[in-house]
Structures are given as structure tokens and as C-alpha cells.
Amino acid sequence: MSSTDISLHKDVHLGHDDHHDDHDHDQSFIEKYIFSQDHKVIAKQFLFAGIFWAVIGGLLSSLFRMQLGFPEATFTFLEPILGKWVDGGKLNPEFYLALVTMHGTIMVFFVLTAGLSGTFSNFLIPLQIGARDMASGFMNMLSFWFFFLASVIMFYSLFLETGPAAGGWTVYPPLSALPQAISGSGAGMTMWLVSMALFIVSQLLGGVNYITTVINMRTRGLSMTKLPLTIWAFFLTAVLGLLAFPVLFSAALLLIFDRSFGTSFFLSDIYVAGEALTHTGGSPVLFQHLFWFLGHPEVYIVILPTFGIVSEIIATNSRKPIFGYRAMIGSMLGIALLSFVVWAHHMFVSGMNPFLGSVFMFLTLIIAVPSAVKVFNWIATLWRGNINFTTAMLFSVAFVSLFISGGVTGIILGNSALDIQLHDTYFVVAHFHLVMGSAAFFGMYAGVYHWFPKMFGRMMEEKLGYLHFWITFACVYLIFMPMHYIGIAGFPRRYYTWTGFETFNKFMDMNTFITIAAIVAFAAQFLFLFNFIYSIFRGRRATENPWKSNTLEWTTPVNPGHGNWPGPLPVVYRWPYDYSKPGAPEDFIPQNVPFSQTQSSNLPHERDTE
Amino acid sequence: MIMNPELQAEQRRVNPLKFMLILLIVSIVMMFAAFTSAYIVRREEGNWLEFDLPAVLIINTVVLILSSIFMQWAYASAKKDNLKNLKIALLLTIVAGTAFLIGQWQGWGELVRNNVYFGGSTSNPSGSFLYVLTGVHAFHLITGLIFLIIVVISALKYKVHSRNLNRIELCTIYWHFLGALWIYLYVFLVLNH
Ligand code: HEM
Ligand SMILES: [Cu+2]
Numbered sequence: 046m047s048s049t050d051i052s053l054h055k056d057v058h059l060g061h062d063d064h065h066d067d068h069d070h071d072q073s074f075i076e077k078y079i080f081s082q083d084h085k086v087i088a089k090q091f092l093f094a095g096i097f098w099a100v101i102g103g104l105l106s107s108l109f110r111m112q113l114g115f116p117e118a119t120f121t122f123l124e125p126i127l128g129k130w131v132d133g134g135k136l137n138p139e140f141y142l143a144l145v146t147m148h149g150t151i152m153v154f155f156v157l158t159a160g161l162s163g164t165f166s167n168f169l170i171p172l173q174i175g176a177r178d179m180a181s182g183f184m185n186m187l188s189f190w191f192f193f194l195a196s197v198i199m200f201y202s203l204f205l206e207t208g209p210a211a212g213g214w215t216v217y218p219p220l221s222a223l224p225q226a227i228s229g230s231g232a233g234m235t236m237w238l239v240s241m242a243l244f245i246v247s248q249l250l251g252g253v254n255y256i257t258t259v260i261n262m263r264t265r266g267l268s269m270t271k272l273p274l275t276i277w278a279f280f281l282t283a284v285l286g287l288l289a290f291p292v293l294f295s296a297a298l299l300l301i302f303d304r305s306f307g308t309s310f311f312l313s314d315i316y317v318a319g320e321a322l323t324h325t326g327g328s329p330v331l332f333q334h335l336f337w338f339l340g341h342p343e344v345y346i347v348i349l350p351t352f353g354i355v356s357e358i359i360a361t362n363s364r365k366p367i368f369g370y371r372a373m374i375g376s377m378l379g380i381a382l383l384s385f386v387v388w389a390h391h392m393f394v395s396g397m398n399p400f401l402g403s404v405f406m407f408l409t410l411i412i413a414v415p416s417a418v419k420v421f422n423w424i425a426t427l428w429r430g431n432i433n434f435t436t437a438m439l440f441s442v443a444f445v446s447l448f449i450s451g452g453v454t455g456i457i458l459g460n461s462a463l464d465i466q467l468h469d470t471y472f473v474v475a476h477f478h479l480v481m482g483s484a485a486f487f488g489m490y491a492g493v494y495h496w497f498p499k500m501f502g503r504m505m506e507e508k509l510g511y512l513h514f515w516i517t518f519a520c521v522y523l524i525f526m527p528m529h530y531i532g533i534a535g536f537p538r539r540y541y542t543w544t545g546f547e548t549f550n551k552f553m554d555m556n557t558f559i560t561i562a563a564i565v566a567f568a569a570q571f572l573f574l575f576n577f578i579y580s581i582f583r584g585r586r587a588t589e590n591p592w593k594s595n596t597l598e599w600t601t602p603v604n605p606g607h608g609n610w611p612g613p614l615p616v617v618y619r620w621p622y623d624y625s626k627p628g629a630p631e632d633f634i635p636q637n638v639p640f641s642q643t644q645s646s647n648l649p650h651e652r653d654t655e
Numbered sequence: 656m657i658m659n660p661e662l663q664a665e666q667r668r669v670n671p672l673k674f675m676l677i678l679l680i681v682s683i684v685m686m687f688a689a690f691t692s693a694y695i696v697r698r699e700e701g702n703w704l705e706f707d708l709p710a711v712l713i714i715n716t717v718v719l720i721l722s723s724i725f726m727q728w729a730y731a732s733a734k735k736d737n738l739k740n741l742k743i744a745l746l747l748t749i750v751a752g753t754a755f756l757i758g759q760w761q762g763w764g765e766l767v768r769n770n771v772y773f774g775g776s777t778s779n780p781s782g783s784f785l786y787v788l789t790g791v792h793a794f795h796l797i798t799g800l801i802f803l804i805i806v807v808i809s810a811l812k813y814k815v816h817s818r819n820l821n822r823i824e825l826c827t828i829y830w831h832f833l834g835a836l837w838i839y840l841y842v843f844l845v846l847n848h
Contacts, residue, residue: 180671253678261671291682295689299787307774308783310697323776326702331693338689 082182095160114560149214175264278353351488363430436510451480472532503584722751
């Protein structure tokens with residue numbers, strides 16, 4: 046089994062550890078950049094893959110927004126690219142559904158799960174806990190290549206004759222189970238399931254590694270209560286993934302059996318074109334339970350890493366200790382715990398027992414408490430801080446804004462009675478795009494701008510970063526605020542066209558407006574892409590610690606090599622948030638500075654323990 | 656005196672591979688938690704075919720418990736450097752594990768003879784669930800057998816002994832887990848039938 050291979054590899058690796066510098070030279074190109082086991086290279090591989098997927102996902106959404114914004118227009122210019130999916134300049138309705146499905150799948154799983162955790166957990170965990178690498182570099186490499194395989198299959202499905210999966214990112218049966226129902230439920234759905242199964246394997250391999258590394262490989266002095274909040278966040282994200290993804294795997298397996306082996310777990314009494322299918326005895330609501338048992342923790346798998354990233358960036362750039370460090374950890378623990386007992390708030394109108402609905406409503410609304418604690422602490426950290434408005438900081442502050450705006454509507458949706466009106470309308474779309482889509486994207490951007498110097502040894506262009514930020518920030522609100530409004534009016538999501546409904550015609554202008562804002566926002570991301578690629582090669586050279594930050598990754602050389610620290614591993618003496626400490630000559634004291642060297646600023650209880 | 660921090664960290668950690676194995680076991684537990692709770696939820700909804708569990712399952716259960724005892728014996732022998740017993744015990748574990756799989760296959764045969772099918776127009780989720788639970792468990796048992804074979808090979812190369820217990824310890828944990836998982840499934844099926 047693979048675990049024995051790892052132990053073999055491990056022996057070799059430890060032997061090499063003390064002279065890892067020369068180890069570096071005899072690596073071939075393939076070992077170093079392709080099948081690399083170095084966590085920093087794997088992180089970059091995830092980052093590049095995530096960016097690739099984000100471009101595809103964004104492109105798909107621009108296409109379906111054009112349909113919504115300009116229902117009367119004909120898009121003949123798309124015909125050469127999309128072939129038969131555009132007929133006489135009109136988007137095929139089934140293709141529209143496929144676009145929405147693939148947009149959701151790609152953004153939630155491939156960008157905001159794999160791209161986000163894959164990049165930052167891999168990059169920052171060893172660097173911030175003072176480890177040479179992950180617990181198992183080999184499994185870590187496997188994790189990326191499973192993801193790569195999943196990506197290839199998902200990408201290929203976009204070009205299938207019958208189209209990719211089209212039953213929504215939640216793939217509810219019976220729609221997703223019956224090719225007779227929609228052509229995307231044929232080969233496209235099969236590939237979706239195979240791809241997601243591989244994706245889950247990748248997530249589990251990665252998650253097991255993250256957890257093991259955080260628990261076992263922290264450097265001397267780094268207790269759990271001295272960890273940067275980033276590490277706490279990545280750790281809890283991995284725990285959530287470990288508990289939730291296997292359940293999705295089970296659900297997917299049962300769906301595969303229903304589709305290909307004639308079982309009836311989720312299918313019952315279905316008539317297609319006047320003909321009864323042979324499936325009896327299944328329960329489609331069962332699938333919803335299984336899906337959302339993953340699905341709700343999944344939204345926190347997306348947002349938790351950015352909680353950590355944003356906390357770190359806000360503290361550093363406010364030059365203040367994070368407000369309520371322990372409360373931040375506690376609230377993340379609370380959110381992680383609660384995220385497993387609220388899944389049925391996605392199913393209030395599924396025909397579920399209404400009494401059960403009120404239990405889930407109660408549990409759901411409790412999540413607002415730890416969420417509010419976090420928001421309060423971020424704002425209190427900013428309060429009277431000596432703020433540096435770097436691009437990363439702008440994205441982090443905007444993250445807090447988006448998280449509030451999106452979270453407030455969550456509380457509205459969490460009321461089972463209100464949800465009868467709001468479910469499956471654009472109100473829900475607006476809610477989760479603000480709180481998850483936009484906020485997580487902003488957190489990811491903040492992370493890239495902030496850790497770019499450590500990743501590539503160069504700085505990103507700040508002016509271009511500002512431009513990217515302001516256009517994106519404005520557009521995000523211009524897109525999603527109006528969506529609440531049309532959602533309250535009852536405008537349903539996942540409809541190819543609404544021109545058939547007299548009521549909704551008065552929203553024509555608003556939809557056009559949203560579409561234009563969406564396309565501007567998408568275009569603005571190419572500013573980032575240009576900045577990113579340009580700065581890798583031509584950016585200003587970075588120093589070791591450009592943001593004057595306290596965490597351990599900034600004690601490595603500008604371009605940390607294999608093994609991260611050229612000399613012995615750093616030893617930790619203090620928490621990571623000693624910013625602007627009264628009595629200290631500088632406004633930051635890195636974690637590896639002993640108290641014996643900072644007599645002027647030590648508090649009475651602070652002295653070295655050895 | 657300067658201590659080497661790397662050495663220190665080395666001593667403090669639990670064997671990371673063991674830790675990883677336990678995490679993987681947690682994820683397998685979650686998979687089966689999903690299956691069995693789906694089973695209960697679905698059963699509550701009615702339209703549930705009742706049938707007798709294959710009689711051979713109880714024999715299989717005993718065989719698998721036996722294999723766990725052999726496994727433990729193998730581990731104890733490795734600890735005492737009794738390499739002859741180690742090999743015998745490992746082989747017995749593999750034989751018992753394989754016998755279990757064959758027994759499960761017989762169980763499926765019995766189900767088919769009683770017209771309980773996995774799929775098709777006459778199948779009912781109650782039967783399909785039984786196939787899924789036993790099938791997915793059998794799949795994991797096969798991975799356990801592969802692991803055992805790897806341990807046997809390294810035992811033949813004299814690489815399993817009291818100062819190199821790592822591999823056999825992981826294998827023992829995994830094998831006991833697979834046994835415990837089956838006992839849970841069996842009790843679950845008996846109670847919910
Ligand atoms: C105060 C906290 C929150 C509450 C009370 C809440 C509540 C809800 C409710 C009740 C729904 C279902 C609406 C419906 O389908 O009718 C929903 C949908 C959703 N929420 Fe939240 N939410 C909260 C925070 C979040 C966060 C932090 C995220 C992600 C980071 C998130 C992501 C989503 C997503 C993705 C959906 C839609 C899934 C779909 O149907 O496609 N929510 N939320
Ligand atoms: Cu939810």
C-alpha cells in the first residue's frame with residue numbers, strides 16, 4: 046500500500062535532511078518542477094491550476110449573463126466558438142443550464158476549494174510552523190496529481206457532444222440521474238461523477254497531510270496557542286474536509302449505481318414521456334440530505350482559509366495585535382462544529398418535516414453568533430490602527446465588508462418561513478455570491494498579493510493592484526446588490542429566460558445592468574493576471590520581510606530553497622501578534638525573538654522558559 | 656549548551672504515518688456513517704422489502720474475528736522476534752481474510768437465489784443497500800489484504816522484527832479496524848432487519 050512507500054521514502058528523506066543543500070542540485074527538472082514533493086512547488090501548481098479554472102469559470106458566467114442581460118439579442122459571433130450550442134445566435138436552453146452547472150462546480154470545488162486550500166495550506170503550513178516540509182511529500186504530490194486528473198476529466202467534459210453535466214452544481218436526482226431528462230445527464234454527468242470522485246481522493250490526501258503536519262511537526266516552542274490564525278484556519282478546514290468529503294463520496298457512489306447499475310436509491314415512480322421507469326422505492330430527498338451534509342461544511346471549507354488569511358493580513362497591516370486571538374480560535378471552532386448540524390436549511394421547502402425545519406432554523410441562526418464575533422474582532426483590530434493600505438490590506442478590509450453584507454442575508458434565509466418565498470430565487474444567489482463567492486475570492490486575492498514576495502521573490506505592482514481592487518470591489522456590489530431586489534420579487538434562479546413572465550419584464554434594465562457590471566468585473570481580472578505574470582518575471586525584487594511581519598515564513602531567505610531554512614529550524618518564543626508593543630524599539634517583534642532580547646517591552650509574566 | 660531543535664521535534668512527534676492512518680480510518684468511518692444513516696432514513700420512509708440476511712454472514716463474522724486474532728499473534732511474534740511464528744500468523748491472517756471474502760461472495764449468491772437483487776426492475780433499496788455495504792467493505796478488505804502481502808514480503812526479507820515494528824503495527828491497526836467495521840455493519844444489519 047501507499048503508506049509503506051511513504052515510510053520508505055521518509056527514511057531516505059530524513060537521511061538527506063542534514064545536507065539538503067547539495068540535495069537540491071542533483072534534482073532533475075521533472076523532479077523539481079513537475080513531480081515535485083516540495084510543498085512550495087506544489088502550492089504554486091495548485092495556484093496556477095486554480096487561476097486557470099477561475100478564468101474558465103468566469104468565462105462561463107459571462108456567457109450566461111449575456112443571455113440573461115440581453116434576452117432579445119442574437120449572438121451570432123459566438124457560433125464559430127460554440128458550434129451547435131448557439132443556434133441562430135440564440136443560446137441553447139440546455140446549454141445555458143450546463144453553463145450554470147459547470148460555473149458552480151468549477152468555482153466552488155476547483156477554484157475555491159482546491160485552488161485556495163491547495164495553495165495556501167501547502168505554502169504556509171510548513172513555513173509558518175517551522176517545518177522543512179509536509180509530513181509526507183509523496184502524498185502531497187499525489188494530492189495534486191489526483192486533482193490534475195480530476196481537472197482533465199472535468200475539462201474534457203466541456204467538449205462532449207451531449208454537453209457537460211447540466212443538473213446544477215448540487216446534481217440533484219432525478220434530473221442528474223436520467224439522460225432522458227436532459228442531455229447533460231448522459232456522458233457529461235458520468236464524467237462529472239468520476240472527476241469528483243478523484244477530486245475527493247485528492248482532498249483527502251491533502252487534508253490528512255495538513256492535519257498531520259500541524260499536529261506533529263511544529264517547531265520547538267510553537268504551542269497550539271502560539272500558532273498564527275492562518276494555521277488554525279487551515280487546520281480546521283482540513284478537519285471539515287476529512288469529515289465531510291467522504292459523505293459526498295458515498296452519495297456520489299449511490300448516484301453512480303442508480304445511473305449505471307439499475308438500483309433505485311434516489312429514484313421512484315418516474316414517468317418520462319408518458320412511460321413509467323422501472324425504478325421504484327428510492328428517495329430523492331435522501332440525496333439532498335447526503336449532499337448538504339457535505340454541502341454546508343463545504344461552504345465553510347471555502348471560507349475558513351480566508352478567515353485565517355484575512356486575520357493575518359489585517360493584524361500585520363494595522364500594526365496591531367489581532368483583537369481577541371482566543372475568541373478568533375474559539376469562533377472558528379464553533380463555526381466548524383455548527384457547520385455539521387445545519388445542512389437542512391437548504392431543504393426547508395423540500396417537503397421535509399416542518400418541525401425538523403424549525404430545529405434546523407434554530408441551529409442555523411446560532412451560527413450568526415461566532416460569525417459576528419469574528420467580524421467584531423476584525424473591526425476592533427482595525428480600530429485606531431496605524432493602517433498600511435497595501436493591496437492585500439484593501440482586499441482584506443473589503444472581505445470584511447462583503448462577509449457582513451452576505452452574512453446578514455443568511456440570517457434572513459435561515460428563517461424557514463421566509464425561505465418559502467426566497468428559496469431558489471436570485472436572493473439566494475446574491476447571498477452566497479457575496480458571502481462565499483466574492484468574500485472568498487477577495488480573501489484569496491489578499492493572500493496572493495500578500496505572500497507573492499515569498500512565493501516568487503518579487504513584489505507585485507501596487508498601482509495596478511489598486512486599480513484591480515477598486516474596479517472589482519465596485520463591480521461586486523453593483524452585480525449582487527440588485528440581485529437581492531429581483532430575488533425578493535420572486536425572480537427564480539436557473540431559468541434560461543424570463544421574458545415569458547409579464548411580472549419580470551420590468552427588471553429588464555436591471556438585468557442588463559448586472560450583466561454589464563459582471564463583464565466589467567471579469568475583464569478587470571485580467572489586470573490581475575497581467576500583474577501576476579509580469580511580476581513573476583519583472584517585478585521589483587522583494588526583501589526577506591517586506592511587510593515587517595512576525596510569522597516564521599518571513600525569517601526564510603527571499604527565495605527559500607528545499608528545506609526552507611538554510612540553517613537550523615527557527616525556535617519560537619512568542620505569539621505572532623507582537624505589533625506596536627509598548628516599549629519596543631520597532632513596531633514588530635518576530636516570533637523567533639526570545640524575551641531575553643526584548644527586556645524593554647516584556648510584560649511582567651513574559652520571560653523565556655529555559 | 657545548544658540543543659538541536661530538529662532532534663527535539665523528532666522525539667516529540669507521534670509516528671506521523673500512524674497518525675495519517677488514523678485520519679484515513681476516520682474518513683472511511685464517515686463514508687459508512689453516511690451509508691448506514693441513509694439506510695435508516697430510507698427505511699423509515701416505507702416501501703422496504705424485508706428479507707432474511709444470508710445465513711453465511713455469521714460464519715464470515717467468526718472467520719474475520721479469527722483473522723484479527725491471528726493478526727495480533729503476528730504482531731506479538733514480531734515483537735518477540737519469533738520470526739517463524741510471525742510468518743505462520745501472517746499467512747493464517749491472509750487465509751482467513753480471503754476465506755471471509757469468499758464467504759461474502761457466497762452470501763451474495765444466497766441473496767440472488769432468494770431473488771434479492773442489486774439492481775434492475777425487481778430490486779428494492781433494502782437489498783441494494785446490503786450489496787453496497789458488504790461490497791464497499793469488501794473493497795476495503797482487499798486493500799487490507801494487499802497491505803498484508805506487503806508485510807509478508809518484508810517479513811520474508813527479515814525486515815519485520817522487534818526494532819522495525821512500524822509497518823506491521825500500521826497493518827495491525829488497519830486490519831483490526833476492518834474487523835471492527837464489519838462487526839458494526841453486521842450488528843447494524845441484524846438490528847435493522
Ligand atoms: C450567518 C450565517 C449564514 C446563514 C444563516 C446562512 C443561511 C443560508 C440559507 C438558509 C441558505 C438556503 C437558502 C435557500 O436555498 O433557500 C443558504 C444558502 C447558501 N449559503 Fe448561506 N448562510 C450563512 C452563511 C454562509 C456562508 C459563510 C457561506 C459561504 C462561505 C454561505 C454559502 C451559501 C451557499 C453557497 C448557499 C446556496 C447553495 C445553493 O443552493 O446553491 N452561507 N444560506
Ligand atoms: Cu448552508
